[in-house]
Amino acid sequence: MEKRTELYRGKAKTVYTTDDPERLILLFRNDTSAFDGEKVEQLDRKGMVNNRFNNFIMTTLEEAGVPTQLDQVLSDTETLVKRLTMIPVECVVRNFAAGSLSRRLGVKEGQALEPPTFELFLKNDALHDPMINESHAETFGWATAAQLAKMKELTMKVNSVLRRLFDDADMMLVDFKLEFGTDAEGNLVLGDEFSPDGCRLWDKETGKKLDKDRFRQGLGGVVEAYEEVASRLGLKL
Ligand code: C5P
Numbered sequence: 001m002e003k004r005t006e007l008y009r010g011k012a013k014t015v016y017t018t019d020d021p022e023r024l025i026l027l028f029r030n031d032t033s034a035f036d037g038e039k040v041e042q043l044d045r046k047g048m049v050n051n052r053f054n055n056f057i058m059t060t061l062e063e064a065g066v067p068t069q070l071d072q073v074l075s076d077t078e079t080l081v082k083r084l085t086m087i088p089v090e091c092v093v094r095n096f097a098a099g100s101l102s103r104r105l106g107v108k109e110g111q112a113l114e115p116p117t118f119e120l121f122l123k124n125d126a127l128h129d130p131m132i133n134e135s136h137a138e139t140f141g142w143a144t145a146a147q148l149a150k151m152k153e154l155t156m157k158v159n160s161v162l163r164r165l166f167d168d169a170d171m172m173l174v175d176f177k178l179e180f181g182t183d184a185e186g187n188l189v190l191g192d193e194f195s196p197d198g199c200r201l202w203d204k205e206t207g208k209k210l211d212k213d214r215f216r217q218g219l220g221g222v223v224e225a226y227e228e229v230a231s232r233l234g235l236k237l
Pocket of ligand 1: 090092098099100101129175176177197198199200212
């Protein structure tokens, strides 16, 4: 597979076209950003850890019946994926209160949310990814009602698969964000990545944060925490 031109440079990944019009290459960089790109640092090994981690999670989800864009890992930091037309709506599920939900609704961090909440955010840096509802998504043409229904169904399925996976490794899956796209046949497919950059994971016993909140909150040991998560899941990096 030959890497061609840079298609898109995000805050942590770069997307390249290839000689196959239906395949793209994701390059996981060491760049780590928070607060809409206001805080950016290079963290050694992060690109490699997230690439391996994402491959493990996407493979697990694919086996559980969630269609993903994963094709195959190409190197330490590169993965071949199916080309998707991305839907600019982020799906967030929360099993415990934290982050923007706690700030927005005044709910104590760590409060169990039963049933888990499901939220939509518009992917738009200039507007700081505002929260939206299904009506906005349909009216402004970001996603159809059928796509939104499928996005919610698949996100909830991902939650049930991954909650158990992390629970078995003594971690709480607090919340996470997913992005979807459509393939050449119009099927809804899970895209982007799943890594500790886009979810919250706490140690079940101590509550230790093992995700990007370590970076956001200046707690240090960011990549070491990601590596600990990987090692608890039995992943060899
Ligand atoms: O900030 P907030 O509490 O809304 O984030 C909820 C979850 O979604 C967190 O796990 C966070 O890492 C993830 N997220 C993300 N990318 C964004 C916004 C949130 O990965 N742009």
